[in-house]
Amino acid sequence: MKQAYRELVKKYHPDRYNDNPLKDLAEEKMREINEAYDYLLKNPSSRGESGFRGSQGYSGSNYNTGNNESQVFANIRDYINRNNLRAAEDELNRTNVKNAEWYYLRGVISLRKGWYSQAYEDLQRAVSMDPSNFEYRETYNRVMNSNNGYQNNVYRRRGSSNDMCDTLTCLCCSDQCCECLGGDLISCC
Numbered sequence: 001m002k003q004a005y006r007e008l009v010k011k012y013h014p015d016r017y018n019d020n021p022l023k024d025l026a027e028e029k030m031r032e033i034n035e036a037y038d039y040l041l042k043n044p045s046s047r048g049e050s051g052f053r054g055s056q057g058y059s060g061s062n063y064n065t066g067n068n069e070s071q072v073f074a075n076i077r078d079y080i081n082r083n084n085l086r087a088a089e090d091e092l093n094r095t096n097v098k099n100a101e102w103y104y105l106r107g108v109i110s111l112r113k114g115w116y117s118q119a120y121e122d123l124q125r126a127v128s129m130d131p132s133n134f135e136y137r138e139t140y141n142r143v144m145n146s147n148n149g150y151q152n153n154v155y156r157r158r159g160s161s162n163d164m165c166d167t168l169t170c171l172c173c174s175d176q177c178c179e180c181l182g183g184d185l186i187s188c189c
Helices: 002-012 023-042 068-081 085-094 100-113 116-129 134-160 163-180
Strands: none
Touching (some): 068 085, 100 134
């Protein structure tokens, strides 16, 4: 059951669908997956087992730790998914544990707020604390790739084409052509 839950979380996590029209569908699917998982955890008789203890849902690298810390992180993720960044940030700041999950969640909140420098630092720290976590690395790489794309576009435009010079060259050529035909495109006097 744990393995199936992990696979579904990896497949439908909304962070994988950030710039995709299927993001809303992925968020709905994640809610259904978490509700079903919570139901199965709370009702051992529905699985034919008794006394199974696990977490209350997905909490990043600590899938099934069963402690209060993972529930707090699950609540913060829920706030983020509902775009209630203020509540997510308040809850995160009240948490005493500053592990990789903490830095990852703070990075995601910063991303949503548009604070890319802070997000970059927090995500980098989360990845360095837990390099085996796919979700942390994927989010960090996505931030890095979007930043590199922006820088490359800005510098490429500046370096390869000098728009002002091209415009002035065209204007001078047009003026010369007009003067050859007896007119004057640019009159200085």
